[in-house]
Amino acid sequence: MNELANVPDPKEENVTPNAAEIPQAVTAPENATEENATAAETAAAGMPDAVADAAEMPEEEGAPEEDAGTRKYFEMPKEQLLETLRQIVADKACDRHRDVNAIKQAFFALRRKELDDEFKAFVSDESGADATFVSKPDPDEAVFKDLLNNFHTLRAEFLAREEERRMENLARKNAIIDRLKSIASDIDNINLHISEVRQLQEDFKNINDIPQSAVTDSWKNYQLVIEQIFDCLKMNKELRDLDFKKNLEIKRDLIEQAKALREEKDVITAFKKLQVLHDTWRETGPVAKEHRETLWNEFKELSTEVNKRHQEFFEARKEAEKANEDAKTALCVEIEALDRSELKTFADWEKATAAIKDMQERWKKLGFASRKVNNQLFARFRKSCDDFFSEKAAFFTKIKEELAQNLAKKTALCEKAEALMDSTDFRKTAADIRALQAEWRTIGSVPRKHSDAIWQRFLNACNHFFDARKQSQSSQKKDETDNLAAKRALIDGLINLPADTPKAEAQKAVRDAQDKWKEIGHVPFKMKDKIYDDFRQAINQVREKFDFREVRARMNNFREQIENIKGDDSKLGRERDRLVRALENKRGELQIYMNNLGFLNVKSSSGNSLVKEIERRSQLIKDDIAMIQKKIDILDGKVPAEEEKAKEPAPKAEAAAEEKADGKE
Numbered sequence: 001m002n003e004l005a006n007v008p009d010p011k012e013e014n015v016t017p018n019a020a021e022i023p024q025a026v027t028a029p030e031n032a033t034e035e036n037a038t039a040a041e042t043a044a045a046g047m048p049d050a051v052a053d054a055a056e057m058p059e060e061e062g063a064p065e066e067d068a069g070t071r072k073y074f075e076m077p078k079e080q081l082l083e084t085l086r087q088i089v090a091d092k093a094c095d096r097h098r099d100v101n102a103i104k105q106a107f108f109a110l111r112r113k114e115l116d117d118e119f120k121a122f123v124s125d126e127s128g129a130d131a132t133f134v135s136k137p138d139p140d141e142a143v144f145k146d147l148l149n150n151f152h153t154l155r156a157e158f159l160a161r162e163e164e165r166r167m168e169n170l171a172r173k174n175a176i177i178d179r180l181k182s183i184a185s186d187i188d189n190i191n192l193h194i195s196e197v198r199q200l201q202e203d204f205k206n207i208n209d210i211p212q213s214a215v216t217d218s219w220k221n222y223q224l225v226i227e228q229i230f231d232c233l234k235m236n237k238e239l240r241d242l243d244f245k246k247n248l249e250i251k252r253d254l255i256e257q258a259k260a261l262r263e264e265k266d267v268i269t270a271f272k273k274l275q276v277l278h279d280t281w282r283e284t285g286p287v288a289k290e291h292r293e294t295l296w297n298e299f300k301e302l303s304t305e306v307n308k309r310h311q312e313f314f315e316a317r318k319e320a321e322k323a324n325e326d327a328k329t330a331l332c333v334e335i336e337a338l339d340r341s342e343l344k345t346f347a348d349w350e351k352a353t354a355a356i357k358d359m360q361e362r363w364k365k366l367g368f369a370s371r372k373v374n375n376q377l378f379a380r381f382r383k384s385c386d387d388f389f390s391e392k393a394a395f396f397t398k399i400k401e402e403l404a405q406n407l408a409k410k411t412a413l414c415e416k417a418e419a420l421m422d423s424t425d426f427r428k429t430a431a432d433i434r435a436l437q438a439e440w441r442t443i444g445s446v447p448r449k450h451s452d453a454i455w456q457r458f459l460n461a462c463n464h465f466f467d468a469r470k471q472s473q474s475s476q477k478k479d480e481t482d483n484l485a486a487k488r489a490l491i492d493g494l495i496n497l498p499a500d501t502p503k504a505e506a507q508k509a510v511r512d513a514q515d516k517w518k519e520i521g522h523v524p525f526k527m528k529d530k531i532y533d534d535f536r537q538a539i540n541q542v543r544e545k546f547d548f549r550e551v552r553a554r555m556n557n558f559r560e561q562i563e564n565i566k567g568d569d570s571k572l573g574r575e576r577d578r579l580v581r582a583l584e585n586k587r588g589e590l591q592i593y594m595n596n597l598g599f600l601n602v603k604s605s606s607g608n609s610l611v612k613e614i615e616r617r618s619q620l621i622k623d624d625i626a627m628i629q630k631k632i633d634i635l636d637g638k639v640p641a642e643e644e645k646a647k648e649p650a651p652k653a654e655a656a657a658e659e660k661a662d663g664k665e
Helices: 034-044 049-055 068-075 078-091 097-124 126-130 139-185 187-206 212-232 237-261 267-283 289-336 346-365 371-420 426-442 448-472 474-495 503-519 525-545 550-565 569-600 605-636 641-647 652-661
Strands: none
Touching: 068 097, 078 097, 078 139, 097 139, 139 187, 139 212, 187 212, 237 267, 237 289, 267 289, 289 346, 289 371, 346 371, 371 426, 371 448, 426 448, 474 503, 474 525, 503 525, 550 569, 550 605, 569 605
């Protein structure tokens, strides 16, 4: 619209535009530099400092602006991204910096994924623990970085040229304003300069690109001098009123559009649209004096609402980034506090590894911190992870070497034992084998997959020698045969106990048999287990025959307890879990005793008392295992009531008495 049309009639009073009519919000010209565009927009709009800070905040790292122009790059392979960047550099398309930024983020996202895949493959490889992870060099990455540097150099030169051009444009605009001021001061001859004023207006509007920091002041100075000229010009009142009316309609429409922005869900979009409305308001001519202040105040209040939402959005994002920064810092402190000097075993390192992986998962769930610290925090956290896994690899390598050395030492002991196992010099060889056994105990662990085999090999060699030595002691055979007959006589006496024997006498007969069994010496080695089992079976028959009810009473009591909680699945489940844990503990204890017993079998006769004690305790644990298993079967419904009586194990107290009296070797 021609602003000269707004010149008042010479007969009318001078119409001076109200200062409020001057637009207060401007956006950066289309070609303004990235660095000052947002700041200038915010300053021109009269926004608070907090909003200005928010407006300058960068997008989150790794998340370019979501539009069709940038999303496409995240769907491209590396080769296409590299070729696209090469074409941009070749074309010297300095205005495509947003595309370059999106290409950069997409390229390095793919590169990070390749590194993660390499590391996962390295960790899954069984030999991965023997070396430190080193990524494969990527020639495309070096080419890509060179292209980026070339683009940045081109863009820096481009921006420098653009800034120089803007300064020249500003000088031209200032010259136009100075000429308009000169015309405005010549009030008497102002009508003679109307054509020149029109041309100066066109020239001023055609110069669009100046430094952003000077946009507002330049436009205000221009508006003031134009308004001075308008007030001095003698124009037809009808033309002036028509122009006022058109401007009034435009500005009311701008106010309605500003009202609609209050409902816009995307605050960034609303803020950008508001800047466009301010540009249009500024370019629209004045309205009648009585409407100027009212219209501007209404438009300004609506702008304030949109700006406030914009400010609150960035403040909320700042708070979220601060929370993420604090959480990531806490994770860095947590991983750095891990004392790797205390990790001495495989189990310790595996437990620590699980903790590190948990921290990594928590890190992945956190959002971005502010750009100035996000990369620093990631580098700090990644360094701690790398240091941990490097030390873990070194530890595993060292332990594997020690295990291999121990295996070699134990293999040498096995070879020595095998060389001695057929010796007939029993006294000297027994001492030599005991020395080998003592040396065996001083050697540490071997690889788990060889542990049982190497131990069994050594044990077989030792057992072979001591079994041969025992068999050679033929003078003991007659005594062992007599002892076998005596023990069989005890078993027959228990089996043939008359049915009308009083219960107390039957119990005494069992105890007497146990005492006599203890007094009787060894039996032939190959018969010791069978005769012992026969003796226990005979005692169990006597208990059944004369109804020794201690175990049955306890089982009945257990059944009553189960009946009381029947229907409460949670209590039944907890009771079963308790019994299962007790069963596993007992099995573990039994395994320890059996291992010790297997080792002690190669000892001389002086160790028989220790062997007997271990066998006695092992049997007690077996009875406990049978009792616990019986209870679990009752809970699972596997033992009907009518079968329980026929399958009860000997009471623990009586089993202890049996073991005490037992003469098993």
